[in-house]
Amino acid sequence: MSEGGAVHLVVRCKCGTKLKIPVASAGKKGRCPRCQAVFKVPQPQRKSTKSPDTTYGLAPAGDGAGLLDDLAAMESSAMAESPSESSAPFSPCPRCGARLASDAVLCVKCGFNVATGKSVKEVSVRKSKAADATRRLALGARTFALGCALSGVGALLGAAIWAGIALAIGFEIGWVAWGLGGLAGFGMLRGYRSANVRAGVAASAIAVLGIVGAKAVVFLYLSYPNINETRRMLAAMADERADDRERLATHRADLRARHMGFSYDDERRDEYWDEEYVNALELSEEELTVALAELDAWEAGEKWADDDYVRGFLIYDHVDESLAQQEPDDDGEYVPIAPKVWRRLYREAENTVNPMSTDERRERAVALQHERERVDKANQIVWHRTELATFTLPPDTSFERAAELSQEHNASLQSKSDAELDAALAEIEEWNNGGKWENEEYVRNFWIRGKVVEVLDEKEMSSDTDEDSTLSDAEWNGHWASAERDAAGMSHDGMVTILREREAKQEAERAKYAQVIRRAQADSVAGEITDEAFTFFAKTFFSPMDLIFIGLAVITAFKVAMGAAGGAD
Secondary structure (H helix, E strand, O other), X not given: OOOOOOOEEEEEOOOOOEEEEEHHHOOOEEXXXXXXXXXXXXXXXXXXXXXXXEEEEOOEOXXXXXXXXXXXXXXXXXXXXXXXXXXXXXXXXXXXXXXXXXXXXXOOOOOEEOOOOOEHHHHHHHHHHHXXXXXXXXXXXXXXXXXXXXXXXXXXXXXXXXXXXXXXXXXXXXXXXXXXXXXXXXXXXXXXXXXXXXXXXXHHHHXXXXXXXXXXXXXXXXXXXXXXXXXHHHHHHOOOOHHHXXXXXXXXXXXXXXXXXXXXXXXXXXXXXXXXXXXXXXXXXXXXXXXXXHHHHHHHOXXXXXXXXXXXXXXXXXXXXXXXXXXXXXXXXXXXXXXXXXXXXXXXXXXXXXXXXXXXHHHHHXXXXXXXXHHHHHHHHHHHHHHHHOOOOOHHHHHHHHHHHHHHHHHHHOOOOHHHHHHHHHHHHHHHOOHHXXXXXXXXXXXXXXXXXXXXXXXXXXXXOOOOOOOOHHHHHHHHHHXXXXXXXXXXXXXXXXXXXXXHHHHHHHHHHHHHHHHHHHHHHHHHHHHHHHHHHHHHHOOHHHHHHHHHHHHHHHHXXXXXXXXXX
């Protein structure tokens, strides 16, 4: 009971404030003087008579109820119960005007946060909107990806139809491109379900890719045989028998050019050679071996049974004699033959050869060939003998001496019979096949020369300028004398071993270099073929009419993907 004898109820608000309320106010509504929360005063429960006052917890009530008549008494009771709390100063909420304690951060009425200046409800709404936007963005990305996928399926279907028709009937129907664009746009519309510019642009791009892909399939299918043959040709260019194929191609191209009466400078000779080289590259190993055997037999004498070849042989020999009288230019090079000059010389040769009988032509051609073979044999012998004679001389001196020896050997060989020339060539062949290693003087000089050449190579490698790095006669003689001293301490067999290893190494390097050159040629040809194929594809499959149909397909895909309304973002 209170001091006046009245019974009071002691209740505690949710904000922690204790309030003393007269029992007569039970069941009525009141407002907390501290937090302004409205609550309903509970009914007292008489379980004990020890204390006239009972403490209850309060629950908020609706804002529509009236105030208690004894609100003033409640406030005074609360202040009396918790003087420390009630004595705290109050301030109004900046948002709704409700009373706030000076240390309060959040208004429980409107949710205003004094520290941040923002409402809890606004922050929650903003966060909710951001989450919704994120969800919509993710959902939009998924649907756009689905639209691109379905658009791609439509483009592939249209491309398959286009390629199938083109391969079946042998030519393309441009109107199919229009349908391809429609399928690409319809797939985007069904998958994306959002008619906007992004959908239209994406569908148009997919339609173009589908058209290009269809054209590429048709091109590759039609060109596959040629592509396969090209791959075989490039592989053959890099094989070990490339030289044999080139020899066969040169022979066949020259026969065709002679038959047509082309000059040596005629560009059509190169075209013939390219054609024959391709034919030679397509030969299998067995076919190439047979063709080379036939060529050897032809060169050995069968060619004289070919009347057309014999006639051409004599005509070109007559023209060669006329051309040999031409004077070289200032650089020592012969001026290319003008077509008009060639035709004149060729007609003159025809007038000389045509009146001859077949037997006269054959006899004359065989005699000319025999004389040429004697010259070739003599040149081989002169070169071999001159090289041995100048083997120990310095380079500059050997060049001068070689010219003198060549004239002497040529003069001496003029009177030699065919049998003597053949015997000399047989000796050279035996020498090259290994007989040279039995000649002690040659082996010694060969070893010494190799040592001097090594010095010369080192000098060239170490030279950082464009100055002449050749050795003078004095330097040559000095290095030669030094190498001679080194050779004096070596046996003949030891030098032969070193020279054989050096020769084998040089041969391997030459073979490796030749292989590198062949592969480089094959790569060059492959690059040219690729460029030509791309150019052909662009020019043939993208004509002005094709571009018109592609434009129609792009417009159709764009319109269909945007829907009938053609909406935009």
